Amino acid sequence: MLWLLLCFADALVVASFEVIVPDKHLLAIRGGSAVLGCEFTPDPDLSNLVVTWQRSEDSQVVHSFYYQQDQLKKQSPEFHNRTSLFISELHKGNASLRIAEVSPKDAGLYLCIVSNAKGTGKALMTVIYGALYSEPRLSIHVNSTTVTVQFETEGFPKPEVIWLDEHGQNLNYHLELHDQTEDGLYLVKSSYEAQKPTVNVTFTLKNHLLNQNLQRPVFLSYDKDTTANQGTIALVLSVVCFFLVIAIIWFVRRRNKQKPSAVNHVN
Numbered sequence: 001m002l003w004l005l006l007c008f009a010d011a012l013v014v015a016s017f018e019v020i021v022p023d024k025h026l027l028a029i030r031g032g033s034a035v036l037g038c039e040f041t042p043d044p045d046l047s048n049l050v051v052t053w054q055r056s057e058d059s060q061v062v063h064s065f066y067y068q069q070d071q072l073k074k075q076s077p078e079f080h081n082r083t084s085l086f087i088s089e090l091h092k093g094n095a096s097l098r099i100a101e102v103s104p105k106d107a108g109l110y111l112c113i114v115s116n117a118k119g120t121g122k123a124l125m126t127v128i129y130g131a132l133y134s135e136p137r138l139s140i141h142v143n144s145t146t147v148t149v150q151f152e153t154e155g156f157p158k159p160e161v162i163w164l165d166e167h168g169q170n171l172n173y174h175l176e177l178h179d180q181t182e183d184g185l186y187l188v189k190s191s192y193e194a195q196k197p198t199v200n201v202t203f204t205l206k207n208h209l210l211n212q213n214l215q216r217p218v219f220l221s222y223d224k225d226t227t228a229n230q231g232t233i234a235l236v237l238s239v240v241c242f243f244l245v246i247a248i249i250w251f252v253r254r255r256n257k258q259k260p261s262a263v264n265h266v267n
Contacts, residue, residue, distance in 0.1 A: 017041045017119025019095075021112060024124075028102040029210070030131035030156065030183070035098050038112035038123060042093035048117045051085065051095045056109035056124060063097055065090075078105060104129050104156065104184035130209045131156040131185055136216055149218050150191035151203045154181055162204040163192045171201065197222040 019040045028034035036053070043049070046068050053062040060076040063083040070085070082100045089096070095114050099106060107129035113122040133155030141148040163171040176189040192201055199220040206213050 017116075017121055019112060019114045019121035019123045021123040021125040025126045025128060027128050027130060027209070028099070028106060030102060030104075030129070030185075032102055033098055033100045034102050034106070034127065035096055036110055036112070036125060036127065038095040038097065038114070038125075040093050040095055040114040040116075040121065041118050042091060043116040043118050044091055045117060046090060048115075049090060050113075050115045051090070052111075052113040053083075053097045054111050054113070056111050062099075062110065102129065128209070129156065130207070131183070132210055132212055133159060133188070133205055133207055133214060136203065136205065136214060138216070138218070140220070146193050146195055147199050147220060147222075148191050148193045149199060149201060149203075149220075150189060151205075151216060152187070152189045153205065153214075154183075154185040154187050155207055155212075156185050157207070157209055158186055159188060160206040160208065161188065161190050162206075163190070164202045164204065166200040 017040070019038065022037045022039065026034060026036060038053075049066070049068070051063075051065040053064075054060060055062060055076075060078070061074045062079050063075065063085065064071040065085055072080075075083070079099070084098045084100075086094055086096055086098070095112055097110075097112070107127055110125050110127060111122055112125070114120070131154075133153045136151040136153040139150045139152070141150070158177065161173070161175055163173040165171055171192055173190055173192045176187075178187040178189075179185070181187055188205070190203065190205075192203075194201065199218060202215055202217045204213070204215050
């Protein structure tokens with residue numbers, strides 16, 4: 001009977017210890033810091049506390065704490081000088097991990113494993129990576145009959161791209177999507193080819209993960225008469241410059257011919 005009571009008491013102790021992650025899914029933004037929350041049943045005595053964070057996919061050690069201090073000898077090189085615990089909060093049951101300078105490689109599954117005198121437990125969470133798209137860079141290419149308007153930007157994940165006309169109707173467009181940047185970002189190049197003489201379109205890019213919505217209107221108008229006049233002015237200026245160069249050359253040569261006679265007159 002006493003043995004059963006002891007077993008029941010041990011079971012209560014084990015059941016009273018738990019490890020939880022408040023957020024099962026955490027959104028980490030490029031270049032910033034991410035705090036992976038983890039809570040456990042605290043014990044004022046930290047001498048028996050062991051906290052280990054590791055990647056679930058490959059068991060890489062992200063951060064370790066035992067003997068009342070950080071233990072980073074087995075830490076994966078990818079996380080060197082980028083991780084820290086909230087040491088002053090450990091006695092309260094806070095085993096949250098801070099990861100600085102978030103990059104695409106930080107996305108994935110993480111295990112928070114904690115043990116102390118009250119028990120051992122673990123909890124799993126997912127880190128999702130995102131990057132805001134940069135300010136779209138505009139370029140315009142003009143030929144005899146059409147105008148091509150292009151926007152270029154980088155971000156993550158894959159965006160939704162829309163081109164609209166002045167009436168809000170969808171337009172057919174060209175889209176190039178590359179994921180070969182050094183930061184693991186998608187490079188987006190999207191263009192629309194319009195007929196002259198007027199271009200009135202709006203480029204829209206949506207990053208649904210980060211609730212980012214970029215809209216950039218483009219309005220261009222071409223006047224055929226103005227274009228012709230500009231061509232005539234350019235031709236006239238070219239002719240004037242040509243005769244000006246001829247006049248300068250003639251003046252220099254005449255001056256050089258006059259120099260010897262001036263010297264002889266002095267002698």
